[in-house]
Amino acid sequence: MPSNKSIIFKAVPDGYPVAGEHMELVTKEIDIENFSLADERYSSYEIGQVLDGYGIAIVVKSNNKKYQVGDYFVGLIGWEEYSHITANVVSAEALAKEIFTKFKVPESHFIGLLGIPGMSAYVGLNKIGQPKKAASGAVGQVVGQIAKIKGLRVIGSASDDSKIKYLEEELKFDGAFNYKTCNVDKKLKELCPNGIDIYFDNVGGETLDIVINHLNNFARVVACGMISQYNTKDHYGVKNLIQIIGKRVLIQGFIVSDHFQEMESFRKEMVEWFKQGKLKYKEDIVEGIQNAPQALINILTGKKFGKMIVKIC
Amino acid sequence: MPSNKSIIFKAVPDGYPVAGEHMELVTKEIDIENFSLADERYSSYEIGQVLDGYGIAIVVKSNNKKYQVGDYFVGLIGWEEYSHITANVVSAEALAKEIFTKFKVPESHFIGLLGIPGMSAYVGLNKIGQPKKAASGAVGQVVGQIAKIKGLRVIGSASDDSKIKYLEEELKFDGAFNYKTCNVDKKLKELCPNGIDIYFDNVGGETLDIVINHLNNFARVVACGMISQYNTKDHYGVKNLIQIIGKRVLIQGFIVSDHFQEMESFRKEMVEWFKQGKLKYKEDIVEGIQNAPQALINILTGKKFGKMIVKIC
CATH class of the missing domain: 3.40.50.720 (NAD(P)-binding Rossmann-like Domain)
Known part of the structure; x- marks a missing residue:
């Protein structure tokens, strides 16, 4: 069985959070084949639960007709290598997999410039x-x-x-x-x-x-x-x-x-500007789930430059 | 010649103003007959000048065809017994004398409920x-x-x-x-x-x-x-x-x-409600120009009840 590294919410910080103290890396095995897909899951801001944020993932298991194995998903995902995205999150999500083929801009921009x-x-x-x-x-x-x-x-x-x-x-x-x-x-x-x-x-x-x-x-x-x-x-x-x-x-x-009802017009106009070179977008990409807590802290303390993105795998 | 009592702005207060110290009652003679009516006058918030506020006055001299001697004026007037209302103030004023005959509500309400x-x-x-x-x-x-x-x-x-x-x-x-x-x-x-x-x-x-x-x-x-x-x-x-x-x-x-462009619809609806007994309006009427400074202080310190009105003469 593959192992799944996650960052969990360990304790409520008093001021700025400290990696290890308020956020912790945990590793568990995950049985993807027998994993039971649910409509809802825990809240991500409870002690002991995995944190979440906007991200891009590749589907490895799905009971949703819109998402096939191998498809991309853009939206709220856990801070983890394998994340269980429930029906309520998928349906609330205005971002769909088609966007990658429709707009030809770097994938990461869908959680930044176009996110x-x-x-x-x-x-x-x-x-x-x-x-x-x-x-x-x-x-x-x-x-x-x-x-x-x-x-x-x-x-x-x-x-x-x-x-x-x-x-x-x-x-x-x-x-x-x-x-x-x-x-x-x-x-x-x-x-x-x-x-x-x-x-x-x-x-x-x-x-x-x-x-x-x-x-x-x-x-x-x-x-x-x-x-x-x-x-x-x-x-x-x-x-x-x-x-x-x-x-x-x-x-x-x-x-x-x-304002998600305006997603389409937003994206259309932004992509046009982007392709005309009128928009630049700076990203700060950090590699590895284990560095996610420090990446968050760097946002809070201003020690990052542009949209912070953690590349999990 | 009649005398004219005025309240002048004497000094800038540090905290709450003090009657006598920051506002002072002065009495001067006024030659109404030979008084020269001007388009503009001093600013009321300069040291030594008469204070002003919304009030109701009876016209004693006028070079404005819209206002005859004996007419009412509602608008910005000096804190004084005889006040020189200049053309710029009159023309800026959305309130006109016709209102007294048009709406039959207490006069004072035109600087309170309907003001x-x-x-x-x-x-x-x-x-x-x-x-x-x-x-x-x-x-x-x-x-x-x-x-x-x-x-x-x-x-x-x-x-x-x-x-x-x-x-x-x-x-x-x-x-x-x-x-x-x-x-x-x-x-x-x-x-x-x-x-x-x-x-x-x-x-x-x-x-x-x-x-x-x-x-x-x-x-x-x-x-x-x-x-x-x-x-x-x-x-x-x-x-x-x-x-x-x-x-x-x-x-x-x-x-x-x-929002003065909405004066008419405002007044129409309010008078209707007032006449239907749906609106009450509490006034706190103080007699005498000499009590105006303390009346202002009472507004600032909450020692008044309802719209504060000073009855000058």
């Missing part, structure tokens, strides 16, 4: 940001490029200088700064002398607070993520919220899955 | 709150009643117990609590066991922070005012903002004057 991060950028900017004339993470790099395609002036922020260089030199952003090392308020005054109309927020906390200071009247804040606040109990208190009244600011939290 | 506070309640609830199935200030008491008319379950919050009693017994809110004395988190759990869909925020600060904890998915926060944050340099830091992503919360700052 959840790309779609978060696309939907968040278009529907909430309402670009009228808007970074380096999985989402931010895409938002900035779409905004440039739409003719906006784009300033990016990221957490290290190599990313800043990439944003300015490769993605041709109009400016970029390291929010961890510079005086954000001063930088924004310098880079956005006419204020900010759209803020696509993936950071939250103090950065958001300072940005509010620079928002123009009728500005839109796309609240997509607040990575600075994920692993701390001592959340930063945003003090400038009072400004949103006089400035008539819109702040809208959103989750991309609410 | 800026009433319209803030109406527009904010309808356009941002999107009542699908939302207190005791000038705005809050109206929001709650409109929300009741629309069939919503309404919980009010106010800053003293007599207001709470009024909200519950007179306005028939489904519940009300004193946000200054009770444990807001506990109270909300008790009064809103199914969470909150619309929060009409006139308070901001800690109350907003706690409310975010109780918001449902897709909740709307109408950011109309943040009175807890107006007179302090040490703004409260809102820590729960991170929740707005997962809950897909909309937070929209707004100023009612952006």
